[in-house]
Amino acid sequence: MSSSWSSGRRPITIAILAMGGEGGGVLADWIVAVGQKAGWYAQNTSVAGVAQRTGATVYYVELYPPSLAPAGESARQQPVLSLFPTPGEVDVVIASELMEAGRAVQRGFATPDRTTLIASTNRVYSMDERLALGDGRADSAALLSAAEAGAKRLVSADFMALATTAGSVISASLFGALAGSAALPFPRPEFEAAIRASGKGVDASLRAFAAGYDAATAPPPAPASRGNGPVALTLQPRRPVDPVEAAAQAEERRRRQIAATDPGSLVGPGLQAHARRVADHFPVPARDMLLHGCVRTAVYQDIDYTDRYLQRVSRLAAIELDPAGEARLTVEAARHVALWMTYQDTIHVAHQKIRSKRIAGVRDEAGAKKGQIVDVREYLHPQVEEITDTLPTAMGRRLSRSKMFRRIVTRATRNGIVVNTTGTIGFSMLWVMARFRPMRPRSYRFAREQEALDTWIDRAVRVGRDDPELAREVIECQRVLKGYGATHEHGRESFALLMAAVDTLASGPGRARAAAEIQRLREAALADEDGTALRAALAQVAPGALAAVA
Template sequence: MSSWVDGQRPITIAILAMGGEGGGVLADWIVAMGERAGYTAQNTSVAGVAQRTGATVYYVEMFPPPRGNPAAGGRLEPVLSVFPTPGEVDIVIASELLEAGRAIQRGFCTPDRTVLIASTNRVYAISERIALGDGRVDSNELLEAAHRGSKKFIGTDFMQLAEQSRSVISASLFGGLAGSNVLPFSREEFEAAVCDSGKAVDTSLAAFALGYQAAQQPPPQPTPRPVAPKREPVPVAIGRRPSGDGAAVAAAEEEQRRAVATTDPGHLVGPGLQNQAKRVGTEFPEAARSMLLRGCARTAVYQDPSYTDRYLDRVARLAALEPDPSGEARLTTEAARHVALWMCYQDTIHVALQKIRRARLAGVRAEAHAAPGQLMQVREYLHPQIDEITDTLPTRLGRWLAGSAFSRKLVARLTRHGMVVNTTSIIGFTMLWVMARMRPLRPRSLRFGREQQAIDAWLDLAVATAADDYALACEIVECQQVLKGYGQTHQHGTESFTKLIEAAATLAALPDAAPALARLRSAALADEDGKALQAGLAAIQNQPTTRSA
């Protein structure tokens, strides 16, 4: 935009922040500081979409005091923009790493002009959370984009600095802006804007100081990408892949795997599972022991030690088919992971148990910064469906209610608005405690019998396939990945799993059957409506059915 005084232009700042992070307060501080220094300043905001699909964009323009007289007949005040223009933003402040990436994508942050100040923490977007597979955006790629897409990048975990000071991220980001030295104001002028606001001044100044110091340090660099191995390192936590590609992550996991394999395995499962731990250490391949121990702990917590014995018996069927037990033992390792995940399917009993765990409530207190002795309330929003209720009931009763149109209508009417349970109240905690104590009744429930039959049928197919095609058997075991969540999500996953298992029988007669099934599994995880999987199944229908020599 052309200046009202030749040779002068406004300072443009875009702030991308989510609700509750003080983005508006940060914009107000900047405007107040500019006006105090004689600048003409204004800030506007464009609200983002709810549920973390986009942050609110706060936009600040500050026009410096004129150096000379305005042109004859010109305006006495400049006309400032109300929204950032791509390619015309001097400073971008992002409260989260993905928002920094979005600023670059939208053209607000450019390498020829923009100083990018971003917090490196992650708050996962809804699109990342609802993905059937691992939908997380690679933080390493976001860091690479931040360095490439900005003239200067200042990054650190400003959220952690704010929490350390019992403040909000806006204060630490304001300190980062001051420490960047890109604005013509002193540190004292920044701090005066905070003091003049009169709200939470001490904690805000403490977070400001930490942010100021962090801005003086070099920004984090992307982790160099190592050459990808043929297989991933053995994961150290059931149900979760390694979160990064760095060599440090792989090295740490490999070291832990070796430590578990060469020391007493019982320390990972507790005193109640010593017999199972000894069995893991003597009957199973070394590469799979870390995963097996975690599977033992998980199944015992979910049900009881006898259920853990059943888990080990199932994995042992596939361990017996390992061609090289001293090697990678991929089939046993994947079975150890996925059998445990399936056997610990999510039902109302398990949900209730997780809600009232002491460690979980302690974690909530720590996250909320509750002081010792300070009262805290935790409210859970629950929306039970008819299937979740009938699946928990004894088989006959559950099957009868599931087939009753009247009961379905009644439950739908009673639960259509959901329910809120105060986990920390006597009534709410007791309700969930009673539900969690129903674990001994789980083996008699409708869903338990159905799940056990499905697990055995799945393993029977993997065992029958392993003799002829080891790699295909591994892929069959990994198909359990599509079984996730509960309600409609689990229903869609079950439909996709059924199609994958049916396709495995067809693919057994094709060359490269294992890679083909892996592609179908990836397609099943690509979307919830199954369109990608359907397209993948259609693509293999006309392939030859004779396996190559």
């Protein structure tokens, strides 16, 4: 029967799950340094994770107290320590991100009978989450709840934000949380001494360490009370706050307040008349989204295009069921009409890639200092349709049907193209391409998109006279239209099926549940890229839609 490490029968086992650039190896080295300075046997190893954010590197540390090692001439004086963590046998798990904490529980590293789980509540989205056609983000509250249930003790905070505020990396704040958790029998000064001994970024690391230590040792919030008697409380897991999302939400609230009182201050001088129109003719909850749409369409094309945007949204606002309340139809119309009107073409992609704000963002993300040279390279793989869609209508239509032109483009771009955005030639190529914006209304794709847009809005207005909720679902079906190339083509196929389903359900005996069924079908369309889930769902609720599109 095994006993705990404190009786001398087993070492302290620590697993660290961290991604590249987060200092997981440095954190493991610090822990080893603390143990060795105290006279303990210490060993650390690592198992590399998979690239592109599908798995973190696992750093594994074992600490064994020398005073309890076997004695005697015939006994081995040094313990044999393991190279890898064993599920169910890990005392401390440190996760640099919330998804990794969930994976630690899933893999059995964190267990309710033994493990102290130290987890940062920030999120770095996995490839599966990013590749999802819809909102593929995992529920952070569910992840935190699973971490709490899967560990003997959970120490959680946004250690990434604490480290960033201190000007350091997350390994330092996690090291502070480890010291504050008292999971290791060493005093705080020994941890700080290990940071000082490293000799790199000491001051910033110590600030982050202190912040992590304070977060781990902070007392829990006092329970609420009501009157003089006791109150039974049901504790819910605290939903972690992503600092980026929190800042975006705060900015959105600020903009909504301004949009309700002074919308003109949120747009440039060329859009003041549009801001007044938004303030005079649209519900308050939709104004911020409408101002976003005005700016987006003006940057994408011109002021006349913004006029067309507001005219389209006004048709849907006219059938708004709740203009004095949440105005959900108008809000979604403001969002999705703007997104469709600013579809991605080569002109738009070129314009976005050379914007100074984007280059500055790349420099910030890379941590480049003033005066440092940063090269930004674009890996492009243009398709025939992306080229012909940008050309004047007659030329684009003719070349799209040319087998010879298709062979030439396929051969020239089969290995992709690399463009250096920060180089003279690369920047000039993209700049010239972006200058074709005034020609966009005469392009092969533009007329098709405008016709499809108006047909979509016509359908929403038609069904919305009897069922505004169905109209909102029709508008939200724009979510399946994403990206460009093959991805966009698949989205168009799914969109056509959804619109056929709208016509079938709105005129059939199931009109009362049409909105709920379209919502379910849209979610099926976003479940996979090839439309398998959507077709299966349509076969059950609207088989006529499949026949109509076929």
